[in-house]
Amino acid sequence: MMLINTVVLLLRELLPVVLLLSLLLAANPAAMRAILLRVLLLGAPLLLLQSSQYRHLAELWDGQGLEFWYACCYGLCALLIAALLLQKHHHAWLAAAAVVALLLINGSNLVLYLFLYPRQLDDSQSLWLGVALGSGISLSIAVLIYHLVQELRLYWRQVAAVLLCFSAARQISAAVFILHQMDLLGGAAPMLSQHLWIDESSELGYFLNALLGYKSNPSQGQLLAWSLTLILLLVLRRRELKS
Template structure:
């Protein structure tokens, strides 16, 4: 049961982090929450499809199918997050209350991309280690406890971000989304290295003696900043480039907020 709790909690926490930051920041911009329904439907359908066809997907592209699908989902998610973040200063400047459809689509893609991978892992685990192994009750109980704890933490994270107030909420959201996006792109690069499409021979450092990826702190850091104990040079380059882009976006958000201090309040 404990294994199920830990695995499901890890996956749900990763998904909740992305969803809660998107929910809180879009609320601060005046967006409505109906997109959450679309994301839930897409993620559930996509994850089931992915989990059911995992064996076929793995054999695609000379056995590199799973890595490439993961790369696709990671890239879609991080690019959508970057697009959404780049629209935040623009939306702060406009006097219109309505959030553009393109922004809603970016939010849905970002959240669905993150959720599909995590949910598919949960489905595969629950079916293979629980139902198929005859341990349905302990595995499902553990999964329910893990999901409950993860979602509850997400609720507090969401209200915590709202509690910061609109200005700080947007700034913190951009920082967190930036770190998540950089981490997602770094993960995508790692999958490409695993698939043999990117060299990745030179490992920059090995910090597994300090924080192993399998520990609780390692998992948390992985979810929050895309921590990798043995990053390749290519991974580091992508990560640092993404962080540079995030830094520029954050500066734009802060300068827009200070210039048009009342814009958010008027939109509210």
């Protein structure tokens, strides 16, 4: 059970980060080393700093400080992706900051589970085997997406930009979901009376959610935020290309 839970957690938390990174690298392959180096230099210390302040963050805003911080990170990630899409020249620091903003959410969940969650010593072998499997699957998918986007760019140069528009919409949808949980935003009722045919908690569901922001039963607010963000970015991107 520990092995399965760990693999599922890695797919849920690590896959969105590495997929976003692969899309940003595919959009600007020449800056691959610069982006990766900046993600490491910026992400590692910030994640460690955040991990040391979990208790303080959790006590803010009547015990909802951590959730509000995550919502802000999702919003910041979306804004940074939008800034990249609306510029003709990609900036490595903006790309790295977008990945780090998402890493602060998903990476912190991994830190909590791997290092702070109490468990028996007998589970350690299954835990780290699950980490290896989950990380390997996530990284393999990210590499495949990178090469697939590179091939598709030979026929349609805007494929990476369009997928980044979907990624930004995903982050806004995730932020809205957290705000629903905090009772700070209306429109929390499910949009559909039953789940769509692809289960969000399945392997394909995890992938579609990480890449496109797919939800099997989104709330009204989530669907509206996702749709408006996607349409707005696609329109602005098209205008930027024409200018």
